[in-house]
Amino acid sequence: MVFSKRELEGYLMIDHRDSPGLTREQVGTDALGPGKLYESATFTCSHCQTVVVINPRRTRERGYCPKCDHYICDACEAKRVQSGGACRTFRQMAEEFLEAQDKGKVLLPWHDVSSR
Amino acid sequence: MARRIVSVTTQTPTATADTTNLVDATYPFLLKGGSSTQINRIHEVSISGQAASSSSPTFMVLAFDSTVATGTNTNGTGQTDAPMDSSTAALSAAAITGNSNATTKPQRAATLHLMNCSLNAFGGVYFWRANKVDECVGVYGNTANIGEVSLSAFTGGTPGACGFHMVYESL
Numbered sequence: 001m002v003f004s005k006r007e008l009e010g011y012l013m014i015d016h017r018d019s020p021g022l023t024r025e026q027v028g029t030d031a032l033g034p035g036k037l038y039e040s041a042t043f044t045c046s047h048c049q050t051v052v053v054i055n056p057r058r059t060r061e062r063g064y065c066p067k068c069d070h071y072i073c074d075a076c077e078a079k080r081v082q083s084g085g086a087c088r089t090f091r092q093m094a095e096e097f098l099e100a101q102d103k104g105k106v107l108l109p110w111h112d113v114s115s116r
Numbered sequence: 117m118a119r120r121i122v123s124v125t126t127q128t129p130t131a132t133a134d135t136t137n138l139v140d141a142t143y144p145f146l147l148k149g150g151s152s153t154q155i156n157r158i159h160e161v162s163i164s165g166q167a168a169s170s171s172s173p174t175f176m177v178l179a180f181d182s183t184v185a186t187g188t189n190t191n192g193t194g195q196t197d198a199p200m201d202s203s204t205a206a207l208s209a210a211a212i213t214g215n216s217n218a219t220t221k222p223q224r225a226a227t228l229h230l231m232n233c234s235l236n237a238f239g240g241v242y243f244w245r246a247n248k249v250d251e252c253v254g255v256y257g258n259t260a261n262i263g264e265v266s267l268s269a270f271t272g273g274t275p276g277a278c279g280f281h282m283v284y285e286s287l
Binding site for chain 2: 016090098
């Protein structure tokens with residue numbers, strides 16, 4: 001079965017059609033300005049769970065981890081490249097954490113996530 | 117398992133810096149696991165501006181909490197947490213979603229922001245929905261830093277009244 005990454009995309013809508021909206025100074029874009037309706041696809045970074053708004057005008061390659069076969073955010077992509085391609089998904093980390101909790105082990109700190 | 121909707125009819129959130137106590141009833145809600153091994157997934161976040169008369173840039177942030185709430189947790193005024201399906205059975209350890217906490221107040225982590233939900237509360241609407249379960253934000257267990265998320269206003273702007281809801285699922 002053919003599988004497209006687009007099937008995973010979430011949906012974001014910010015409606016300022018009847019509102020003063022937000023300024024470029026506040027959010028770094030005119031897309032949320034007065035009278036504007038902003039709709040976009042999103043993805044959730046598999047390495048840190050940040051919800052990323054997909055910029056359709058982006059020309060740079062989007063961060064992608066071939067090991068978990070998922071788009072990742074720019075911060076995690078930089079780490080992945082720097083580490084030589086290491087992949088540790090947020091879900092893996094969380095499940096290890098929960099397993100340790102279940103066994104009564106102390107697992108401190110949650111440095112992998114908080115230091116990103 | 118079963119999806120639930122936590123909702124706040126109207127509230128004017130208070131802008132609060134990261135790693136600072138979120139004062140009771142000044143933020144819409146948090147979501148904390150009902151046990152140390154419970155997993156919760158967030159499917160949808162919606163914010164509808166209700167400010168009546170003037171521009172109200174409101175910088176809402178969904179983020180993990182670096183300090184999790186403790187003590188009796190209660191719902192604020194106009195807050196409900198209801199199952200999406202009326203036949204949903206109650207969990208023995210239900211997730212916690214109230215915005216008042218008797219002992220320790222939650223603190224938003226400085227490095228673990230998950231979603232920027234900024235809008236102008238004077239007529240603005242923010243809506244996000246995950247397409248599939250794999251894309252949902254997960255909340256794991258009930259301890260810092262991944263066992264609790266909160267939706268709260270970040271510093272800056274002039275937060276205005278909004279209505280909020282979030283769809284989540286306890287596994």
